[in-house]
């Protein structure tokens with residue numbers, strides 16, 4: 381792999397240039413770590429403030445420009461979460477949720493996104509008096525419209541929030557069961573504040589989800605918390621996808637074990653920079669170490685409206701940091717398809733598309 385020093389300007393730009401160079405034939409991307417509420421752009425937020433006559437704290441929300449500047453200066457995860465949780469007050473009726481999910485797909489369609497597994501935080505909405513079916517039906521409507529318009533397949537994953545009592549999460553999981561039965565929601569995740577919230581605290585919630593036949597389980601872990609918490613997530617909770625999992629890289633034996641178990645990490649390089657996990661830049665990410673250890677991962681945006689970029693921006697930032705070759709990108713995209721929670725048929729379509737895009741790249745240096 382070329383070092384940062386030998387990475388040419390063309391190499392740095394190649395991923396961003398690909399949509400045009402190959403008539404939108406970029407390697408098919410699968411996104412597994414995107415909070416739909418985190419795609420609420422300041423412009424849409426202020427539009428919804430007007431629509432609903434919502435009053436937001438003027439010290440936090442003055443102008444679009446001031447807000448964007450504040451988003452460039454988060455001190456840590458909890459500092460970000462204060463904005464993330466507050467902004468949701470503007471999401472009120474079904475059309476707001478539909479507009480939000482459609483806008484995300486519209487934004488990433490030209491960047492090569494093919495399949496998205498999308499988080500949402502039901503407690504953050506029901507806790508404000510918004511009915512759960514308003515949330516799920518609205519999000520689904522936007523995603524269906526986006527699939528028709530752009531061919532992007534998508535799924536919804538509910539996250540319970542770690543900062544509320546376990547009893548609230550148990551209620552949220554029970555309330556979601558009809559949407560899991562209907563196939564509208566395909567899994568359970570957990571997000572929000574990690575400090576003081578070790579995974580073991582949530583074992584009962586994962587047991588309930590298993591009892592209620594949630595088909596897929598994941599958890600945010602090791603973003604700010606230590607490697608040992610990633611270990612707990614995988615070994616004690618039995619979760620085989622880990623969102624972030626960043627600090628697993630501090631424990632080389634754990635990485636060997638993750639590779640052996642085929643545990644899948646959903647990494648978020650630009651998020652890590654904005655939330656001071658890698659304060660100096662994406663080059664501090666353990667991506668090369670994970671590749672070397674054979675730990676599978678995907679590259680994701682997390683909260684694109686807050687962290688300075690959507691999925692392709694994250695790919696470009698990784699390329700700028702590490703200057704990977706085409707074979708490495710093929711491997712990353714292949715693992716992203718393989719790690720997706722979509723049908724075998726959809727995976728095959730995406731593998732075929734990847735093979736054909738790689739053919740189109742033949743002879744091109746990056």
Ligand code: HPA
Pocket residue numbers: 415418457464571572573600603651682683
């Ligand atoms: O990166 C995150 N971590 C934890 N909770 C979150 N909620 C939205 N984004 C995040």
Ligand SMILES: [Zn+2]
Pocket residue numbers: 413415571600623682683
């Ligand atoms: Zn996240």
